[in-house]
Amino acid sequence: MRFSAVIALAALTACAQTPDSGQRAEVSMNRLVDQTGTASASAVNLFSGQPSLRVGRSNAELAQDFLDLEFRMESGRALPVLTRFEGGPITVSLSGQVPASAEADLARLIGRFRNEAGLDVRRASGPANINVIFVPRRTISATYSNVACFVAPRVASWEEYKAARGTGTLDWTTLRQRERLAIFAPADSTPQEVRDCLHEEIAQAMGPLNDLYQLPDSVFNDDNFHTVLTGFDMLMLRVHYSPELRSGMTRDQVAAVLPGILARLNPTGATGRTHQGGQTPHAWIRAMEAALGPRGSAASRKAAAQQALAIAHAQGWQASRLAFSWFAVGRLNVSDDPVAAANAFANAERIYRRLPGAQIQAAHVDMQLAALALSQARPDQAVAFADRAMPVARQAQNASLLATLMLVKAQALEAQGNVAAARALRLDSQGWSRYGFGSDAATKARMRDIASLVPSKLRQLFKG
Structure with missing residues (x-):
């Protein structure tokens, strides 16, 4: 199944590679690997x-x-x-x-x-x-x-x-x-x-x-x-x-x-701390870039994610950087070890949900879990994860994530035999898809990737 394709749809990655010129952009926004469509x-x-x-x-x-x-x-x-x-x-x-x-x-x-x-x-x-x-x-x-x-x-x-x-x-x-x-x-x-x-x-x-x-x-x-x-x-x-x-x-x-x-x-500034400061070791940054970047074999990227997680534990981190390390481990295990992926995503989500301002990170984890549930013939769980994440994606104004969640939910509804509801949801997603993915052709490609997640036996069951 083409799980890795769907996992890349709205997963935002830290993957700034060393430039060909030998220099590095010092003030920049990293490019998302899936942003290929034009308006x-x-x-x-x-x-x-x-x-x-x-x-x-x-x-x-x-x-x-x-x-x-x-x-x-x-x-x-x-x-x-x-x-x-x-x-x-x-x-x-x-x-x-x-x-x-x-x-x-x-x-x-x-x-x-x-x-x-x-x-x-x-x-x-x-x-x-x-x-x-x-x-x-x-x-x-x-x-x-x-x-x-x-x-x-x-x-x-x-x-x-x-x-x-x-x-x-x-x-x-x-x-x-x-x-x-x-x-x-x-x-x-x-x-x-x-x-x-x-x-x-x-x-x-x-x-x-x-x-x-x-x-x-x-x-x-x-x-x-x-x-x-x-x-x-x-x-x-x-x-x-x-x-x-x-x-x-x-x-x-x-x-x-x-x-x-x-x-x-900010006169109402709360007391206490919610994240751990301090400089991030370059070794962790390099490991995350290798894990979530577009280069390298699957094995090398998975090893890099594990290295990042090990560094995070060694640093004693308990907040965003540890959660992001778990997120990377989850993404790189979805294809061949769904159980390990689900456990990693659960660890990431547990951390994100207790951090103020990290609701959108938790929504990204929910998107991954929804896709994972769909691939494991659990459309009801896919719907639940998508329903929980969609309001967060809308509040954060992330059209590509919102559209992806809507398309995953639509596929899950169709897998349950609710074809009319699936069709209506796909129609509702079109405007968000065009803004997030750039074109109808790019949206159709996403839909094909998501459809490929559904096990053939489940499709045949609800068709018959």
Whole structure:
């Protein structure tokens, strides 16, 4: 059965590979291995409202997270000072081969920046502070392998970026104030991936530059479970642009004023800790990249997942990074050891469900368990897992996950003989599928993969 194909549908992976150039994108969003469709001309569904804004963690922990996000790059290099845009509105422009969905998604995002982070962000028709340039996916891939989009300082076009490569112009550590940046995003990707790039990369162009695997409630995490900016992310941006801070401040200077800033911006900050901080060992990151990346044999990837899990246990982790390690082990055992996969997913879900802000991670686990139940001739369980996860996917505005859950549930209903309900659910999923997968052809391919999960004996039973 083609289980691995379905498991890849909406599983968000941390799989940034070492670029062909020998360099690594320092501010980027990893590319999802299944985001291959382009935007469909047919109608797509759009989410209304916004994700939950509640931040359920202590201000002491939030202060440490802010410092870790602000004063280190994704590559591990230290940043000597805080940098931000100073004085006046922050302008954003779109240029290049702009996808049809980008304008509306940018307008919604700018509205969120204004309403939730209190930032004066404005759309510009010409050169701007933040210049989003859409280029072919292959252009980005040829520069940084398996990166969907990335940010570069001191440039405003692809030509400027190419000319500056190998020089100090692109060195974030020499920046003292942000004035002009470029975001390079794929012109030929799905509407969801385009939106996700806008959210993460514009936020990082304005604010924190780092990603932290230990954050359960943020897009600033290379596990890529969260796809749109969260309440935590908006709070970090509000702190970044608080009047007590300015460009050029050192880590110690920022740390001295953070408690007062957070007391003002988050007066109901809870006590206690919900995740374990500290730097993530590169050995664990490499193991996770090998496990969930597109390269390597099944055996080597499974071994890498086990290595990541062993490192997580050795580090004494009990939160996001341990859960993500279990998630990787589960994904890589679904084909040949469903029992081990189910146990691994259960361990991951147990951790995620007790972490504030990690509901979407638990929903991804439910998607995996629903597919596993379908393959084991348990359509009733598949329906239950899908029903539990769909409201979470909708709240998190993850169309590809929502569509996948709807299609898995539809297949389970059909396996139970409820053909009319299955047909209606597939019809309801079409708009989400087009936004998440990019085209009707890509959606049909997903449906075929999901259908292949159902054991032939079960199909024959309900047909007869």
